Amino acid sequence: MNIILNIGIIGYGYWGPNLARNFSNHPRVCLKRIVELKQDRRMVAALAHPQTELSSSVQDVTRSPDIDVVVIATPVSTHYELAFDALNHDKHVWIEKPMTATSLEGEMIIELALKKNKIVMVDHTFLFTGAVQTIKQLIDEKRLGEMYYYDSVRVNLGLFQQDVNVIWDLAPHDLSIMDYILGSKPQAISAVGKSHYATGLEDIAYLTVYYENNMIAHIHVNWLSPVKIRQTLIGGSHSMIVWNDLLSDESLKIYNRGVDMIQSVESKYHYLASYRMGEMHAPVVHKKEALLQEIDYLVECIENNRQPMNDASSGTRIVRMLEASDASLKQSGAPIQL
Template identity: 40%
Template sequence: MSLSEDKIQINIAMIGAGYWGPNLIRNFVEMSRAKLVAVADLDINRLDAIQRRYPTIKMTTTDYRELFRLENLDAVVIATPPTTHRDIARECMLHGLHVMVEKPLTLSVEESQELVDLAKERNLKLMVGHTYEYNAAIRAIKDIIESGEIGEVYYVDSVRTNLGLFSNKINVMWDLAPHDISVLHFLFGEMPNQISATGKANIVPNIHDIVYMHMDFPSGISAHLRASWLDPQKVRQLTVVGSKKMLVFDDVASLEKIKIYDKGVETLPYTETYKEFHLSYRYGDIVIPNISFVEPLRVECEHFVDSILLDSAPQTDGINGLRVVSVLEAAQRSLDNQGKMMPIELDEKYTT
């Protein structure tokens, strides 16, 4: 869908107003460059509540297909269960609409490739809600790593836990790990070579609520991820260990989200005094960078709107989402095969 060069506002419809939908609705309603004109959801009571709170939304419906009858609709935002992403996104693009879809893009590489190819064929924007790539702290960490301050990166450890919310459709890995996988790709600009995953379904049969993942990258970096719906604490923590310094990102912390530790270990040269293996441990200062906070979701929503108005490629476009799904699919194969290390399988045209 092409927009007139002088258009300064786009019309958006929301599909799905459940757990995450209200946050998206709030952001789009508050934006000057977007007008949220309609919301679709299966729950009529939820729709009534939304229309009472946001009277500027002119249309609500329990059938998202009714949105296709709206004149001058430019784009849709999809926040429905992941099992529905492929069908809804495909249908919207076939009706000429730009699409932003919550993570994960779909539940298979094949379905994600289909959406990426369709968006290219129809000259439409396809964007995935990898919100952490719009987080000022994560962007600061990328700058710190690229500056060389922490030295050669040895490994990354990421923990994402909470008590719930359980799903009976997808496991915790597909629910939570897309964030961590997208962050790793954003920070290091490379796909892992291989991945292994183990876990357990404690509550819902055959739906893993705790998963441990290990992945290796071409540069030599290794990453370890833990995702759990069955934990007493909400943890959103990323640790990056380098040859010079170490860094910890705590997204739950209200103020001190990044801490840089001047700590490390060095191998001392051989001497007659120390004929055996000898190490030196360094304990230096802790630096807490000052990060100006802007709600990452607001940045993400504005970026989607700007990509349409300016006809620019979204940072977390369909290919970005496809790459994350390819890692998750390989991890699922490993999970189904007792943790066997699995290669990441993705057509080369989507990796470069």
């Protein structure tokens, strides 16, 4: 016999409608209640979800006995307090990214979730896309060989955020993907960037993340690009991946290419590069909606009392990297140890 989880969403702003639509379409959950402070947004929610209760009090969700999972889709500064209240009232928690405004808040949530034995899942939606699932599998099967680099360009025109810079806005996508697929602990992070408007928030920035064994990751985030680019190169000693997230077909291409460096017979300081230029293939990548997959996973983790990969610890690791990027930005790109 399957349980049905009762869901309460807090926040019906930019991302809330997507959450509400997917939670209401999933057979194993029931979208019981939506809390939204603004009346006009409550009206929009009411029209789209006539069978869901609307409320303007967060406690109708965080403390209500008929709610199993609290979904927090509010500005990041409020995440901690809401999650803390929900956990305290024995709810499971789903939090939008970034998980919290500080890593300290993140650690307190980790601790409380552990004490309460509740699931905390951070909504890093990208992890549940077909592309990232396939990349993860390729890396786990050692198909790329030794990992060399991860390079992501995530740029387009707008939307400027009011409260966070472009790193906090866009980089969590890549940071969570890296956390998931690279299976390696970052050692240091450096960030450079510039603001061109009176808000003072960086609108273009570059992050570098250092790993052991000379692996390096780099992320270009930009609100000022005339064109939208979502392209990631992942290089290994054996194969290399190009992931173009804007393509609906063939978004993932795997190149059987590499370089071997051979010591020259003439001199031990002289190397000859031998290039392997093999074929490319584009695997079939599932196109199921990522949020629906993530809800599947939520249900599965709760049913089996299993810790999700995108748990509070993972979310806090991402926040710690964002904090380090802020520190590095203030020091003109000096690397910050993690």
